[in-house]
Amino acid sequence: MKVSERAFEKLEILADAAKYDVSCASSGSKRQNKDKGLGNASNGICHAYTEDGRCVSLLKILLTNHCIFDCAYCVSRKSNDIKRAAFTVEEVVDLTISFYRRNYIEGLFLSSGIFYNADYTMERLVRIAKKLRLEENFNGYIHLKAIPGASEELLKEAGLYADRLSVNVEMPTETGLKLVAPDKSHKDVIEPMKYLKKEIIGFKEEKKIIKSTPTFAPAGQSTQMVIGATGESDMEILGMANYFYKKMSLRRVYYSGYVPISTDNRLPAIGTPVPMIRENRLYQADWLVRLYGFNVNELVGFDLPNLDLEIDPKLGWALRNLHQFPVDVNTADLALIKRIPGIGLLSAQKIISARKFKNLQPEDLQKMGVAYNRAKFFLAKSSPFALHKDYTSEQIRQQILTLQNSKYVANFSPQMALF
Incomplete structure (x- = not known):
């Protein structure tokens, strides 16, 4: 033609x-x-x-x-x-x-x-x-x-x-x-x-x-x-x-x-x-x-009409709602696990399936694709993932921003930040 x-x-x-x-x-x-x-x-x-x-x-x-x-x-x-x-x-x-x-x-x-x-x-x-x-x-x-x-x-x-x-x-x-x-x-x-x-x-x-x-x-x-x-x-x-x-x-x-x-x-x-x-x-x-x-x-709301341009909205929600955390991924339901920064849909489903057979360790989460350096701030002390120190919302924000800017500045993608 x-x-x-x-x-x-x-x-x-x-x-x-x-x-x-x-x-x-x-x-x-x-x-x-x-x-x-x-x-x-x-x-x-x-x-x-x-x-x-x-x-x-x-x-x-x-x-x-x-x-x-x-x-x-x-x-x-x-x-x-x-x-x-x-x-x-x-x-x-x-x-x-x-x-x-x-x-x-x-x-x-x-x-x-x-x-x-x-x-x-x-x-x-x-x-x-x-x-x-x-x-x-x-x-x-x-x-x-x-x-x-x-x-x-x-x-x-x-x-x-x-x-x-x-x-x-x-x-x-x-x-x-x-x-x-x-x-x-x-x-x-x-x-x-x-x-x-x-x-x-x-x-x-x-x-x-x-x-x-x-x-x-x-x-x-x-x-x-x-x-x-x-x-x-x-x-x-x-x-x-x-x-x-x-x-x-x-x-x-x-x-x-x-x-x-x-x-x-x-x-x-x-x-x-x-x-x-x-x-x-x-x-x-x-x-x-x-x-x-x-x-x-x-x-978003009347007190926060625009999304934060520095951090993704999932992390922003978590930092405003630290009372919802920490979460133990070995016992929490799927809906709550999906809300943890650093854990995406596929990773959350893998966690639900894998924990039936063992108590999940940090290396298990990393193999599932979890962004552990982001997620660790929101994981329960009763789990093997928790840090030994409590952080304020602003401290968590700054640590994640520092990691994000140093590691992903060259090839940052919105999909990556959402997990």
């Missing part, structure tokens, strides 16, 4: 414009190849690195960077003087199949600016997914942006062909959104989210009864919040994310630090981007809420 030179020129423009949308991980779909089709969508495909270290890729593009809106934070806003382009349906299909056959990609992430209206844009996104599935027999991963304001009929059709759908809320609060995008509202995002949630649940229930029922957005839905363009606190950001998880059953909320791209008195000055560590801390807090059993109000 030959792709035209003009399509490659558009690709350069529209791939660059798509880089600001970070909500493109694809875990959760298990679409299987059939009838000698192309590709499989499986857990771990994303536009980054998987948890096991594999680098995988999606073709991540906009259908067009033309847009009828003038959102101050967006590079594609209508008042911005940039080079514009738009793919045809056939060009996107040809690029996807061509790149897949060359082993460049494992799937497609397709978003778009809004030209003419929501339905006009959404209809073209759906046509691309439908053409890939039905005409090209493509079974790889497809993530489509669900356009706020599009009809329910188009959203339903999108869910039949895409693995994941996402409706971006953009700003964490309505006040912030109105400041930088006065033509938009959170209601425009919440309504399609509600509809997609209903359809996802409905199709799953129907499939239990009728096995031939097609899958509907098997990887669920996600959203993105831009961080730092307006003045929301981490408490407001995580509160909104928690609402999406509980009320909309979202698979993921993505946090995108605002990148200054224009001079506008409503936005931070050019040259003052959001520090990446703030994104990392929000993701760590997000993982604690989704996977570790924490409540948002345990991590």
Whole structure:
């Protein structure tokens, strides 16, 4: 399949414009190849690195960077003087199949600016997914942006062909959104989210009864919040994310630090981007809420509206709640063990399994992947792990920071700090 030179020129423009949308991980779909089709969508495909270290890729593009809106934070806003382009349906299909056959990609992430209206844009996104599935027999991963304001009929059709759908809320609060995008509202995002949630649940229930029922957005839905363009606190950001998880059953909320791209008195000055560590801390807090059993109000609150940038939120909680410690890992339940700094999900499960056969020693924990130099401050004196001296919260903080800065400063990762 030959792709035209003009399509490659558009690709350069529209791939660059798509880089600001970070909500493109694809875990959760298990679409299987059939009838000698192309590709499989499986857990771990994303536009980054998987948890096991594999680098995988999606073709991540906009259908067009033309847009009828003038959102101050967006590079594609209508008042911005940039080079514009738009793919045809056939060009996107040809690029996807061509790149897949060359082993460049494992799937497609397709978003778009809004030209003419929501339905006009959404209809073209759906046509691309439908053409890939039905005409090209493509079974790889497809993530489509669900356009706020599009009809329910188009959203339903999108869910039949895409693995994941996402409706971006953009700003964490309505006040912030109105400041930088006065033509938009959170209601425009919440309504399609509600509809997609209903359809996802409905199709799953129907499939239990009728096995031939097609899958509907098997990887669920996600959203993105831009961080730092307006003045929301981490408490407001995580509160909104928690609402999406509980009320909309979202698979993921993505946090995108605002990148200054224009001079506008409503936005931070050019040259003052959001520090990446703030994104990392929000993701760590997000993982604690989704996977570790924490409540948002345990991590942030009116007396602590923003996460500590120096230490991860799990350690921060532990230092504020030393009365919960020390903990004996040989007797404590799983929920409490998961809250010990230095112990991750997998390590906690290994501890529960291994202690049935022996009284665990420090070397056992280290073999399980526990960050012992972090965890030791929170382990019970009745266990063989405890230090012989009690430390204050500030002393523990400084010792861990010293170790962290000396040992991991060159290759520090947020995942490491969360354990």
